[in-house]
Amino acid sequence: MQQADSGQEEGGRRERKRLQLLDRLAETAWALFAAEGFAAVTMERIAAEADVSKVTLYKHFPAKEALLRHIFHAELRAAWPAIQPELARAAPGRARLARFLELQAAWCESRRDFLLPYVRYRLADQRLPAEGRERSGMDRIFGELIAQGQAAGDFRADLPAEWLAMHLQFAHLATMLRCLADPGLSLAQEFARMLDLICGGLERRP
Known part of the structure:
Protein backbone atom coordinates (compact mmCIF):
# COMPACT_ATOMS: atom_id res chain seq x y z
CA MET A 1 0.00 0.00 0.00
CA GLN A 2 2.87 2.33 0.86
CA GLN A 3 4.53 1.59 -2.49
CA ALA A 4 1.29 2.39 -4.31
CA ASP A 5 0.93 5.69 -2.45
CA SER A 6 4.56 6.54 -3.24
CA GLY A 7 4.00 5.76 -6.90
CA GLN A 8 0.91 7.95 -7.04
CA GLU A 9 2.77 10.79 -5.34
CA GLU A 10 5.64 10.49 -7.81
CA GLY A 11 3.20 10.41 -10.72
CA GLY A 12 1.46 13.49 -9.37
CA ARG A 13 4.79 15.29 -9.01
CA ARG A 14 5.76 14.46 -12.59
CA GLU A 15 2.41 15.73 -13.86
CA ARG A 16 2.76 19.00 -11.94
CA LYS A 17 6.23 19.51 -13.38
CA ARG A 18 4.94 18.77 -16.87
CA LEU A 19 2.13 21.30 -16.52
CA GLN A 20 4.53 23.88 -15.12
CA LEU A 21 6.76 23.36 -18.15
CA LEU A 22 3.84 23.75 -20.53
CA ASP A 23 2.83 27.00 -18.85
CA ARG A 24 6.40 28.32 -18.95
CA LEU A 25 6.77 27.50 -22.65
CA ALA A 26 3.43 29.10 -23.47
CA GLU A 27 4.20 32.23 -21.42
CA THR A 28 7.57 32.58 -23.16
CA ALA A 29 5.93 32.21 -26.56
CA TRP A 30 3.19 34.72 -25.73
CA ALA A 31 5.73 37.35 -24.66
CA LEU A 32 7.51 36.93 -27.99
CA PHE A 33 4.25 36.96 -29.99
CA ALA A 34 3.12 40.15 -28.25
CA ALA A 35 6.46 41.89 -28.78
CA GLU A 36 7.31 40.81 -32.32
CA GLY A 37 4.12 39.47 -33.91
CA PHE A 38 2.99 35.89 -34.37
CA ALA A 39 4.35 35.41 -37.89
CA ALA A 40 7.84 36.70 -37.03
CA VAL A 41 8.48 34.28 -34.16
CA THR A 42 9.84 30.82 -34.92
CA MET A 43 9.65 27.68 -32.84
CA GLU A 44 13.44 27.71 -32.68
CA ARG A 45 13.35 31.20 -31.18
CA ILE A 46 10.82 30.13 -28.58
CA ALA A 47 12.95 27.13 -27.58
CA ALA A 48 16.04 29.31 -27.25
CA GLU A 49 14.22 31.95 -25.20
CA ALA A 50 12.73 29.29 -22.91
CA ASP A 51 16.14 27.56 -22.62
CA VAL A 52 14.87 24.17 -23.76
CA SER A 53 15.82 21.99 -26.71
CA LYS A 54 13.77 22.10 -29.90
CA VAL A 55 12.97 18.44 -29.30
CA THR A 56 11.44 19.27 -25.92
CA LEU A 57 9.37 22.12 -27.35
CA TYR A 58 8.07 20.07 -30.28
CA LYS A 59 7.31 17.15 -27.96
CA HIS A 60 4.74 19.27 -26.14
CA PHE A 61 3.72 21.73 -28.86
CA PRO A 62 3.89 20.57 -32.48
CA ALA A 63 3.31 24.09 -33.84
CA LYS A 64 3.18 27.73 -32.76
CA GLU A 65 -0.60 27.55 -32.96
CA ALA A 66 -0.62 24.85 -30.29
CA LEU A 67 1.02 27.36 -27.94
CA LEU A 68 -1.76 29.83 -28.70
CA ARG A 69 -4.30 27.13 -27.91
CA HIS A 70 -2.70 26.46 -24.54
CA ILE A 71 -2.65 30.20 -23.72
CA PHE A 72 -6.22 30.91 -24.79
CA HIS A 73 -7.73 27.87 -23.12
CA ALA A 74 -5.93 28.69 -19.88
CA GLU A 75 -7.25 32.24 -20.04
CA LEU A 76 -10.78 30.99 -20.58
CA ARG A 77 -10.55 28.60 -17.62
CA ALA A 78 -9.27 31.43 -15.41
CA ALA A 79 -11.83 33.96 -16.65
CA TRP A 80 -14.93 31.81 -16.16
CA PRO A 81 -15.00 31.83 -12.33
CA ALA A 82 -13.73 35.42 -12.26
CA ILE A 83 -16.70 36.77 -14.26
CA GLN A 84 -19.39 34.98 -12.25
CA PRO A 85 -20.29 38.08 -10.15
CA GLU A 86 -20.66 40.12 -13.34
CA LEU A 87 -22.85 37.47 -14.99
CA ALA A 88 -24.97 37.11 -11.85
CA ARG A 89 -26.10 40.72 -12.25
CA ALA A 90 -27.89 39.73 -15.47
CA ALA A 91 -31.07 37.64 -15.40
CA PRO A 92 -30.55 33.98 -16.28
CA GLY A 93 -31.31 33.20 -19.90
CA ARG A 94 -30.86 35.54 -22.84
CA ALA A 95 -29.68 38.53 -20.81
CA ARG A 96 -26.95 36.54 -19.06
CA LEU A 97 -25.87 34.85 -22.28
CA ALA A 98 -25.74 38.25 -23.98
CA ARG A 99 -23.56 39.64 -21.19
CA PHE A 100 -21.15 36.72 -21.50
CA LEU A 101 -20.88 37.32 -25.26
CA GLU A 102 -20.16 41.00 -24.64
CA LEU A 103 -17.32 40.07 -22.29
CA GLN A 104 -16.07 37.45 -24.70
CA ALA A 105 -16.14 39.89 -27.60
CA ALA A 106 -13.95 42.30 -25.60
CA TRP A 107 -11.48 39.49 -24.94
CA CYS A 108 -11.49 38.49 -28.62
CA GLU A 109 -10.82 42.07 -29.70
CA SER A 110 -7.78 42.15 -27.41
CA ARG A 111 -6.51 38.97 -29.08
CA ARG A 112 -7.79 39.65 -32.59
CA ASP A 113 -4.37 39.48 -34.29
CA PHE A 114 -3.87 35.95 -32.96
CA LEU A 115 -7.36 34.47 -33.27
CA LEU A 116 -7.28 33.45 -36.94
CA PRO A 117 -4.24 31.13 -36.68
CA TYR A 118 -5.72 29.69 -33.48
CA VAL A 119 -9.12 29.00 -35.05
CA ARG A 120 -7.58 27.52 -38.20
CA TYR A 121 -5.46 25.21 -36.07
CA ARG A 122 -8.48 24.09 -34.08
CA LEU A 123 -10.50 23.43 -37.22
CA ALA A 124 -7.66 21.45 -38.80
CA ASP A 125 -7.58 19.06 -35.83
CA GLN A 126 -10.07 16.38 -36.83
CA ARG A 127 -9.51 14.19 -33.78
CA LEU A 128 -12.28 13.52 -31.31
CA PRO A 129 -11.76 14.63 -27.70
CA ALA A 130 -11.39 11.00 -26.70
CA GLU A 131 -8.49 10.73 -29.16
CA GLY A 132 -6.60 13.58 -27.58
CA ARG A 133 -8.14 16.75 -29.07
CA GLU A 134 -8.06 19.51 -26.49
CA ARG A 135 -11.40 21.17 -25.73
CA SER A 136 -11.62 24.90 -25.17
CA GLY A 137 -14.39 24.60 -22.57
CA MET A 138 -16.73 26.89 -24.52
CA ASP A 139 -19.22 24.05 -24.99
CA ARG A 140 -19.42 23.61 -21.22
CA ILE A 141 -19.86 27.34 -20.65
CA PHE A 142 -22.63 27.63 -23.23
CA GLY A 143 -24.29 24.53 -21.83
CA GLU A 144 -24.25 25.95 -18.29
CA LEU A 145 -25.66 29.31 -19.37
CA ILE A 146 -28.41 27.65 -21.41
CA ALA A 147 -29.27 25.31 -18.53
CA GLN A 148 -29.61 28.33 -16.24
CA GLY A 149 -31.98 29.90 -18.77
CA GLN A 150 -34.00 26.70 -18.97
CA ALA A 151 -34.31 26.51 -15.21
CA ALA A 152 -35.54 30.11 -15.14
CA GLY A 153 -38.10 29.43 -17.86
CA ASP A 154 -36.44 31.77 -20.36
CA PHE A 155 -35.26 29.03 -22.76
CA ARG A 156 -37.15 26.03 -24.08
CA ALA A 157 -36.57 22.93 -21.97
CA ASP A 158 -37.78 20.21 -24.34
CA LEU A 159 -34.25 19.82 -25.74
CA PRO A 160 -31.07 19.09 -23.75
CA ALA A 161 -28.91 22.07 -22.90
CA GLU A 162 -25.90 20.25 -24.37
CA TRP A 163 -27.65 19.91 -27.74
CA LEU A 164 -28.64 23.57 -27.80
CA ALA A 165 -25.12 24.55 -26.75
CA MET A 166 -23.66 22.62 -29.68
CA HIS A 167 -25.71 24.65 -32.17
CA LEU A 168 -24.88 27.89 -30.39
CA GLN A 169 -21.20 27.02 -30.50
CA PHE A 170 -21.30 26.47 -34.28
CA ALA A 171 -23.08 29.81 -34.78
CA HIS A 172 -20.55 31.48 -32.48
CA LEU A 173 -17.64 30.04 -34.48
CA ALA A 174 -19.16 31.08 -37.81
CA THR A 175 -19.66 34.62 -36.53
CA MET A 176 -16.10 34.81 -35.27
CA LEU A 177 -14.69 33.61 -38.59
CA ARG A 178 -16.74 36.18 -40.48
CA CYS A 179 -15.49 38.97 -38.24
CA LEU A 180 -11.88 37.84 -38.53
CA ALA A 181 -12.19 37.92 -42.32
CA ASP A 182 -13.57 41.47 -42.22
CA GLU A 190 -22.07 40.54 -34.64
CA PHE A 191 -22.31 38.34 -31.53
CA ALA A 192 -25.45 40.29 -30.53
CA ARG A 193 -26.97 39.72 -33.97
CA MET A 194 -26.05 36.05 -33.82
CA LEU A 195 -27.72 35.67 -30.43
CA ASP A 196 -30.81 37.45 -31.71
CA LEU A 197 -31.02 34.98 -34.58
CA ILE A 198 -30.46 31.98 -32.30
CA CYS A 199 -33.11 33.13 -29.82
CA GLY A 200 -35.61 34.43 -32.36
CA GLY A 201 -35.13 31.97 -35.19
CA LEU A 202 -35.69 32.56 -38.89
CA GLU A 203 -39.41 33.21 -38.76
CA ARG A 204 -40.64 36.56 -40.05
CA ARG A 205 -41.61 38.93 -37.28
CA PRO A 206 -44.80 41.04 -37.40
Whole structure:
Protein backbone atom coordinates (compact mmCIF):
# COMPACT_ATOMS: atom_id res chain seq x y z
CA MET A 1 0.00 0.00 0.00
CA GLN A 2 2.87 2.33 0.86
CA GLN A 3 4.53 1.59 -2.49
CA ALA A 4 1.29 2.39 -4.31
CA ASP A 5 0.93 5.69 -2.45
CA SER A 6 4.56 6.54 -3.24
CA GLY A 7 4.00 5.76 -6.90
CA GLN A 8 0.91 7.95 -7.04
CA GLU A 9 2.77 10.79 -5.34
CA GLU A 10 5.64 10.49 -7.81
CA GLY A 11 3.20 10.41 -10.72
CA GLY A 12 1.46 13.49 -9.37
CA ARG A 13 4.79 15.29 -9.01
CA ARG A 14 5.76 14.46 -12.59
CA GLU A 15 2.41 15.73 -13.86
CA ARG A 16 2.76 19.00 -11.94
CA LYS A 17 6.23 19.51 -13.38
CA ARG A 18 4.94 18.77 -16.87
CA LEU A 19 2.13 21.30 -16.52
CA GLN A 20 4.53 23.88 -15.12
CA LEU A 21 6.76 23.36 -18.15
CA LEU A 22 3.84 23.75 -20.53
CA ASP A 23 2.83 27.00 -18.85
CA ARG A 24 6.40 28.32 -18.95
CA LEU A 25 6.77 27.50 -22.65
CA ALA A 26 3.43 29.10 -23.47
CA GLU A 27 4.20 32.23 -21.42
CA THR A 28 7.57 32.58 -23.16
CA ALA A 29 5.93 32.21 -26.56
CA TRP A 30 3.19 34.72 -25.73
CA ALA A 31 5.73 37.35 -24.66
CA LEU A 32 7.51 36.93 -27.99
CA PHE A 33 4.25 36.96 -29.99
CA ALA A 34 3.12 40.15 -28.25
CA ALA A 35 6.46 41.89 -28.78
CA GLU A 36 7.31 40.81 -32.32
CA GLY A 37 4.12 39.47 -33.91
CA PHE A 38 2.99 35.89 -34.37
CA ALA A 39 4.35 35.41 -37.89
CA ALA A 40 7.84 36.70 -37.03
CA VAL A 41 8.48 34.28 -34.16
CA THR A 42 9.84 30.82 -34.92
CA MET A 43 9.65 27.68 -32.84
CA GLU A 44 13.44 27.71 -32.68
CA ARG A 45 13.35 31.20 -31.18
CA ILE A 46 10.82 30.13 -28.58
CA ALA A 47 12.95 27.13 -27.58
CA ALA A 48 16.04 29.31 -27.25
CA GLU A 49 14.22 31.95 -25.20
CA ALA A 50 12.73 29.29 -22.91
CA ASP A 51 16.14 27.56 -22.62
CA VAL A 52 14.87 24.17 -23.76
CA SER A 53 15.82 21.99 -26.71
CA LYS A 54 13.77 22.10 -29.90
CA VAL A 55 12.97 18.44 -29.30
CA THR A 56 11.44 19.27 -25.92
CA LEU A 57 9.37 22.12 -27.35
CA TYR A 58 8.07 20.07 -30.28
CA LYS A 59 7.31 17.15 -27.96
CA HIS A 60 4.74 19.27 -26.14
CA PHE A 61 3.72 21.73 -28.86
CA PRO A 62 3.89 20.57 -32.48
CA ALA A 63 3.31 24.09 -33.84
CA LYS A 64 3.18 27.73 -32.76
CA GLU A 65 -0.60 27.55 -32.96
CA ALA A 66 -0.62 24.85 -30.29
CA LEU A 67 1.02 27.36 -27.94
CA LEU A 68 -1.76 29.83 -28.70
CA ARG A 69 -4.30 27.13 -27.91
CA HIS A 70 -2.70 26.46 -24.54
CA ILE A 71 -2.65 30.20 -23.72
CA PHE A 72 -6.22 30.91 -24.79
CA HIS A 73 -7.73 27.87 -23.12
CA ALA A 74 -5.93 28.69 -19.88
CA GLU A 75 -7.25 32.24 -20.04
CA LEU A 76 -10.78 30.99 -20.58
CA ARG A 77 -10.55 28.60 -17.62
CA ALA A 78 -9.27 31.43 -15.41
CA ALA A 79 -11.83 33.96 -16.65
CA TRP A 80 -14.93 31.81 -16.16
CA PRO A 81 -15.00 31.83 -12.33
CA ALA A 82 -13.73 35.42 -12.26
CA ILE A 83 -16.70 36.77 -14.26
CA GLN A 84 -19.39 34.98 -12.25
CA PRO A 85 -20.29 38.08 -10.15
CA GLU A 86 -20.66 40.12 -13.34
CA LEU A 87 -22.85 37.47 -14.99
CA ALA A 88 -24.97 37.11 -11.85
CA ARG A 89 -26.10 40.72 -12.25
CA ALA A 90 -27.89 39.73 -15.47
CA ALA A 91 -31.07 37.64 -15.40
CA PRO A 92 -30.55 33.98 -16.28
CA GLY A 93 -31.31 33.20 -19.90
CA ARG A 94 -30.86 35.54 -22.84
CA ALA A 95 -29.68 38.53 -20.81
CA ARG A 96 -26.95 36.54 -19.06
CA LEU A 97 -25.87 34.85 -22.28
CA ALA A 98 -25.74 38.25 -23.98
CA ARG A 99 -23.56 39.64 -21.19
CA PHE A 100 -21.15 36.72 -21.50
CA LEU A 101 -20.88 37.32 -25.26
CA GLU A 102 -20.16 41.00 -24.64
CA LEU A 103 -17.32 40.07 -22.29
CA GLN A 104 -16.07 37.45 -24.70
CA ALA A 105 -16.14 39.89 -27.60
CA ALA A 106 -13.95 42.30 -25.60
CA TRP A 107 -11.48 39.49 -24.94
CA CYS A 108 -11.49 38.49 -28.62
CA GLU A 109 -10.82 42.07 -29.70
CA SER A 110 -7.78 42.15 -27.41
CA ARG A 111 -6.51 38.97 -29.08
CA ARG A 112 -7.79 39.65 -32.59
CA ASP A 113 -4.37 39.48 -34.29
CA PHE A 114 -3.87 35.95 -32.96
CA LEU A 115 -7.36 34.47 -33.27
CA LEU A 116 -7.28 33.45 -36.94
CA PRO A 117 -4.24 31.13 -36.68
CA TYR A 118 -5.72 29.69 -33.48
CA VAL A 119 -9.12 29.00 -35.05
CA ARG A 120 -7.58 27.52 -38.20
CA TYR A 121 -5.46 25.21 -36.07
CA ARG A 122 -8.48 24.09 -34.08
CA LEU A 123 -10.50 23.43 -37.22
CA ALA A 124 -7.66 21.45 -38.80
CA ASP A 125 -7.58 19.06 -35.83
CA GLN A 126 -10.07 16.38 -36.83
CA ARG A 127 -9.51 14.19 -33.78
CA LEU A 128 -12.28 13.52 -31.31
CA PRO A 129 -11.76 14.63 -27.70
CA ALA A 130 -11.39 11.00 -26.70
CA GLU A 131 -8.49 10.73 -29.16
CA GLY A 132 -6.60 13.58 -27.58
CA ARG A 133 -8.14 16.75 -29.07
CA GLU A 134 -8.06 19.51 -26.49
CA ARG A 135 -11.40 21.17 -25.73
CA SER A 136 -11.62 24.90 -25.17
CA GLY A 137 -14.39 24.60 -22.57
CA MET A 138 -16.73 26.89 -24.52
CA ASP A 139 -19.22 24.05 -24.99
CA ARG A 140 -19.42 23.61 -21.22
CA ILE A 141 -19.86 27.34 -20.65
CA PHE A 142 -22.63 27.63 -23.23
CA GLY A 143 -24.29 24.53 -21.83
CA GLU A 144 -24.25 25.95 -18.29
CA LEU A 145 -25.66 29.31 -19.37
CA ILE A 146 -28.41 27.65 -21.41
CA ALA A 147 -29.27 25.31 -18.53
CA GLN A 148 -29.61 28.33 -16.24
CA GLY A 149 -31.98 29.90 -18.77
CA GLN A 150 -34.00 26.70 -18.97
CA ALA A 151 -34.31 26.51 -15.21
CA ALA A 152 -35.54 30.11 -15.14
CA GLY A 153 -38.10 29.43 -17.86
CA ASP A 154 -36.44 31.77 -20.36
CA PHE A 155 -35.26 29.03 -22.76
CA ARG A 156 -37.15 26.03 -24.08
CA ALA A 157 -36.57 22.93 -21.97
CA ASP A 158 -37.78 20.21 -24.34
CA LEU A 159 -34.25 19.82 -25.74
CA PRO A 160 -31.07 19.09 -23.75
CA ALA A 161 -28.91 22.07 -22.90
CA GLU A 162 -25.90 20.25 -24.37
CA TRP A 163 -27.65 19.91 -27.74
CA LEU A 164 -28.64 23.57 -27.80
CA ALA A 165 -25.12 24.55 -26.75
CA MET A 166 -23.66 22.62 -29.68
CA HIS A 167 -25.71 24.65 -32.17
CA LEU A 168 -24.88 27.89 -30.39
CA GLN A 169 -21.20 27.02 -30.50
CA PHE A 170 -21.30 26.47 -34.28
CA ALA A 171 -23.08 29.81 -34.78
CA HIS A 172 -20.55 31.48 -32.48
CA LEU A 173 -17.64 30.04 -34.48
CA ALA A 174 -19.16 31.08 -37.81
CA THR A 175 -19.66 34.62 -36.53
CA MET A 176 -16.10 34.81 -35.27
CA LEU A 177 -14.69 33.61 -38.59
CA ARG A 178 -16.74 36.18 -40.48
CA CYS A 179 -15.49 38.97 -38.24
CA LEU A 180 -11.88 37.84 -38.53
CA ALA A 181 -12.19 37.92 -42.32
CA ASP A 182 -13.57 41.47 -42.22
CA PRO A 183 -11.69 43.81 -39.86
CA GLY A 184 -14.45 46.38 -40.24
CA LEU A 185 -16.95 44.24 -38.36
CA SER A 186 -17.47 44.58 -34.62
CA LEU A 187 -17.38 41.28 -32.77
CA ALA A 188 -19.68 42.64 -30.07
CA GLN A 189 -22.31 43.73 -32.61
CA GLU A 190 -22.07 40.54 -34.64
CA PHE A 191 -22.31 38.34 -31.53
CA ALA A 192 -25.45 40.29 -30.53
CA ARG A 193 -26.97 39.72 -33.97
CA MET A 194 -26.05 36.05 -33.82
CA LEU A 195 -27.72 35.67 -30.43
CA ASP A 196 -30.81 37.45 -31.71
CA LEU A 197 -31.02 34.98 -34.58
CA ILE A 198 -30.46 31.98 -32.30
CA CYS A 199 -33.11 33.13 -29.82
CA GLY A 200 -35.61 34.43 -32.36
CA GLY A 201 -35.13 31.97 -35.19
CA LEU A 202 -35.69 32.56 -38.89
CA GLU A 203 -39.41 33.21 -38.76
CA ARG A 204 -40.64 36.56 -40.05
CA ARG A 205 -41.61 38.93 -37.28
CA PRO A 206 -44.80 41.04 -37.40
